[in-house]
Amino acid sequence: MTLPVTFVEVVAVDRITPRTARVTFEAAALADTVGTAPDQQLKLCFPRPGQSRPVLPAQQDDPMGWYQAYLAVPEAERPLLRSFTLRRRYPGTRRIEVDFVLHGDAGPAAAWALRAAPGDVLGLVGPSALYAPPVPFAEAAAEADWVLLAGDETALPAMATLLEALPEGVRAHAWIEVEDRAERRQLRSRAELEVRWLYRDGAAPGSALTGAFRDGVLPGGRPFVWLAGEAGAVRAVRRHLVGERGVPKERIDFTGYWRHRLTQDDAPTAEDLADAQERLAAAS
Template identity: 55%
Template sequence: MGQALPVSYVRVVGVERITPRTARVTFAGDALAELMEDRPDQQMKLCFPREGREVPRLPEPDADDTYGMRWYEAYLAIPEPERPLMRSFTVRAYDRRLGLMAVDFVLHGDDGGDGDDGGDGGGPAARWGRDARSGDVLGMVGPSPAYARPLPVADWLLLAGDETALPAIGTLLEYLPAGARAVVYAEVADETEEQVLDSPGEVTVHWVHRDRGGALTDAVRGAELPAGSGAAWLAGEAGAVRALRRHLVDERQLPRNAVEFSGYWRVNLTQDDAPTEEDLAWAKERAAQGSEAS
């Protein structure tokens, strides 16, 4: 007997604008206590109701459908005008005592792309995040332990990404053991988008501002990284992530299995668009890397 794909509903109990372009939405849900794990970088999908509906229409999960293939087929069978729009997110925080989950929505309207953690330009997640109110209900698929990926063990860790990666970076830093060394490069629109990133580890944070001409790829290429064995975690716009991974593996000589990477969004494309050949090639390589690490 398998374990059913986690499918549940969550409701908004609070909204806070933590930067001019980021809303932190707090959710409650009957299933959260059994779904949330004590680990960082928990990935899940939120399902947004179509216009005219207050609650998204979702298929019931199958107990033997561990990876959700049959559930997803049933989801696609819902007529498009009624089918919820689904977007990927990272859990920013979970308060087990209160049973509350926090998720950050990036509210960019002109930065392009459509992807993880609300970084969808003017897409449905950003529009919903701007207007979120207490009592609003979304569907949630996941998080699932089947997709948990431990970080490589090394003397130091590089975390690099844009604002869509900040929720995951924040949780990864909070879970670092005391004394662990980490270097963060985070690309954001401007100084007002910087966030407080706490950690028990020894962390150096470099903010890269687009309004000053900064770019994540240039900043990391020019970085003086620590001595010793290193590992990296990269996330954000897919093209930038690919470029950084090539740089770290080919030029910095980091082992391939020491570089964890995720393309959260793609310029001029949304999660509703079919994957490109390059997307498929990278997904295959990422899956192979995960198999080697397990």
């Protein structure tokens, strides 16, 4: 199973909320299977200062070999990597959409998105079925009495694709932390969906989400919970669900997308490593 590596060119940039830019890319090459499933993870390669486009790692037949090829690129030329969720693929084309949360110039992705324009070029690694969950989301949801998807604005692209994949008859809840009311957007689903927007209004990231779980009422019955967003908040909510609400660990799919005051370039903390080990154990 080969992990795709290709260039993507910006076709359009749309500010869908004050703090979110949706960038439409045209890929130089794209497998037919890309965009056919929800929550497809990918990595974007950003150019180094002075480069008009990034230097990409060589394509590898080994799906895990791409990272060694990436490290083989001289450090001064090596692209900056950031993880995203594919928001949408235009059927029958090589055109895709990726949403960027605009949180200032602190990181390469947000800084690039603030200035992105048609004709700009990035690199794309993935998506790949290699990183699909062992139990498909729709299958796990079908076995539950109700489904809860919870996270912050970084989780919205994945959450939207998952909600769109749910069939009729599923009881679904979405609890979403954003900065303020201006960040709300329409979510579509065939499921019986109830959306709860949670506003930080200047408070610390994760505070509105963790507070909602601490004080909120959950339905009775057998749940399936999907959590994503700031790692510390995801960790706190998961511990609350297991320890205080009695939700079995295997009924929770969790991912820390980012870390408050840390970047993807910073070393993982002990808690990050523990989370990664538990996710690996659940997938085995």
